[in-house]
Amino acid sequence: MHIRGEVFDDRAAVYAVTHAAFAGMDPMVEPDEVSLLQELFDCENYDPRFSILALDGTAVIGHVIATWGRVGQEPMLGLGPLAVAPEYQHRGVGSILMQSIHDQAEAESLSGIVLLGTPAYYRRFGYEPAQARGLHPSDPSWGEHFMVRVFDDRKLPTGHYQYAKPFGV
Template sequence: MTTLRLRPEDPADEGPVARVLAAAFARPDVATPPEVALVDELRHSDAWIPELAMIAEYGGEVVGYALLTRVRVCTERGSYPALALGPVAVAPHRQRIGHGTAVVQAALDGATELGERLVVVLGDPAFYRRFGFGPADRLGLTSPWCGLGEPWQARVLPPATSDEAPPAPGEVIFPPPWSKV
């Protein structure tokens, strides 16, 4: 019986990940979707956290991908680190059978294990709600995408200790590769 294997990306996965991204985000008006270049540029930036680039592998084939990278939240009192989720992709022939859910949950579990506190995402509220995401404006988080309304979401991850304060409101600053998407 073939099972889904979830693991961090390794260098040999770059080509298969690009193929999954290209297939999942394919559009007739674009030869290569911008998400492919985004991931490549994030890999070579300070935002990259290798253990939070998660692969879903089925039968030896990379079929899913979820990426968490570093962002900063600027507040009145300074800034603090947070994570951005995306892109998330599943090969078209493996969609709607749980691979996307599994790879996103694996990435979020990895972030929790690393002691991360906040994740933001721009995406379908119906999909991301199942992971505990809600409107980012409820946390006072702004970004270049906050004007899009409901798709701008955030999730507070469980604290390492019970006395940790919730993340402060502020502006989420994305690394430069995100400006091209």
């Protein structure tokens, strides 16, 4: 398995992996995450440095993306979706993608990344409840599911987090 940045020609494979990972009862129904990704790729908040693939040979088996949101005037990344092809799950691919995007964020000297996700999964990557750090979601009902991974607490902004427009929140 190897990791590299996503490029335009990878998009169809990324949609396929995301579709498979998020598929519900009816695999013919396209999960919302696929159209979200399509909009994220097309919006000004997309940054190819933070769209990362896992590959088995030439086959895309996983993808993670973070896009630029804001806390007031301060740009801050919001992570998601993260998807691993079902047949490759439970082998550490998701963990490697998370590590890669964090390495990239640290290389760019970012203060932190937020996400909306399951604490049971994301805690292992150093995510903690964002509100305890003074970062508030647009929907207060997200509670402990709105999380932040802090890289530099001296630079971490506080206030309300506004996701990129395609998230619709």
